[in-house]
Amino acid sequence: xxxxxxxxxxxxxxxxxxxxxxxxxxxxxxxxxxxxxxxxxxxxxxxxxxxxxxxxxxxxxxxxxxxxxxxxxxxxxxxxxxxxxxxxxxxxxxxxxxxxxxxxxxxxxxxxxxxxxxxxxxxxxxxxxxxxxxxxxxxxxxxxxxxxxxxxxxxxxxxxxxxxxxxxxxxxxxxxxxxxxxxxxxxxxxxxxxxxxxxxxxxxxxxxxxxxxxxxxxxxxxxxxxxxxxxxxxxxxxxxxxxxxxxxxxxxxxxxxxxxxxxxxxxxxxxxxxxxxxx
Numbered sequence: 001x002x003x004x005x006x007x008x009x010x011x012x013x014x015x016x017x018x019x020x021x022x023x024x025x026x027x028x029x030x031x032x033x034x035x036x037x038x039x040x041x042x043x044x045x046x047x048x049x050x051x052x053x054x055x056x057x058x059x060x061x062x063x064x065x066x067x068x069x070x071x072x073x074x075x076x077x078x079x080x081x082x083x084x085x086x087x088x089x090x091x092x093x094x095x096x097x098x099x100x101x102x103x104x105x106x107x108x109x110x111x112x113x114x115x116x117x118x119x120x121x122x123x124x125x126x127x128x129x130x131x132x133x134x135x136x137x138x139x140x141x142x143x144x145x146x147x148x149x150x151x152x153x154x155x156x157x158x159x160x161x162x163x164x165x166x167x168x169x170x171x172x173x174x175x176x177x178x179x180x181x182x183x184x185x186x187x188x189x190x191x192x193x194x195x196x197x198x199x200x201x202x203x204x205x206x207x208x209x210x211x212x213x214x215x216x217x218x219x220x221x222x223x224x225x226x227x228x229x230x231x232x233x234x235x236x237x238x239x240x241x242x243x244x245x246x247x248x249x250x251x252x253x254x255x256x257x258x259x260x261x262x263x264x265x266x267x268x269x270x271x272x273x274x275x276x277x278x279x
Contacts, residue, residue, distance in 0.1 A: 001030070001080050002080070002082070003030075003080060003082045004030060004033070005035055005073070006019065007070040007086075008036050008042075008087040009067075010039060010040075011041075011088060012041045014087065014088040015034075019032065021091040021210075022056075022085065024091075025091065025096045026093050026094055027096035032055060034048070034059065035061070035073055035074070036060040037070045038064040044058065045058035067183065068179070075168060075173065075178075078171060079171050081169060082167065082168045083167040083168070084164060089209065090210035090212070091209060095208040098114055103167070107169075108172065109169060109172065110174075111201055111202075112202050112204065113165045113203045114165045114204050114206050115135065115207040116211040117210050118210075118213055119210050121214040123212075130267070134162070138161075142204075142205065143202055144203045146195060146200065146201040146202075151195045151200075152251045156255050158260045161201075165208070165211075172199060173199070174197075178190050184227055184228045232258075240253075240255035
């Protein structure tokens with residue numbers, strides 16, 4: 001079985017599309033749960049216009065937990081696969097089967113990820129240079145395993161894992177959770193701690209997820225207000241110190257240089273300057 005958790009706070013119409021994509025999965029044993037973090041748009045399952053027999057559970061938090069707190073609820077089980085699907089994204093029909101197959105073939109891994117296609121507000125394919133770079137950084141034709149220092153250095157050169165594509169093997173993940181002190185880099189932080197713990201990460205080359213880029217997307221907002229870059233800078237410096245202490249000198253060097261952070265900041269600055277000039 002794979003359990004799909006959809007954390008939700010706003011934009012009910014996009015959530016409905018996400019739910020519909022979860023219901024179209026080709027895999028037989030799929031469980032879907034909405035994690036409502038005190039949304040103002042809905043107060044119960046009936047507000048989602050679901051069929052009475054739709055196999056979709058609904059849980060509303062008694063208090064607002066925030067993004068990370070809500071995500072961590074999906075990791076509380078001790079067995080099976082769990083995926084945290086963003087409430088504005090879409091799953092390809094074979095997503096769950098791709099993850100189940102990866103878990104069957106690589107049962108000792110802590111988590112699995114796949115490639116993603118990027119779409120806009122209307123669900124149309126869209127080009128994004130940062131996302132194009134992610135695809136270049138992960139060009140394997142078959143499953144690839146990330147372990148230890150080599151895996152950490154690869155992710156620090158450029159995090160090519162789309163966070164919501166990840167399925168977590170709860171038994172192997174253990175007590176590793178998202179750190180609530182982060183608002184933007186909690187995914188990369190968790191991935192690095194998985195590798196530091198001696199656990200492995202497996203990626204498959206199938207594009208089974210549709211990641212939506214739009215103006216209300218948290219990544220877009222945190223890039224615009226520079227929170228993203230402040231957190232990335234802090235995370236990289238902390239990782240450099242940890243890796244230097246444990247003797248992971250290659251990974252420490254990559255983290256200390258922060259090349260991808262600087263390049264992305266320069267790209268965003270240039271893009272915004274050009275937009276102002278043309279506008």
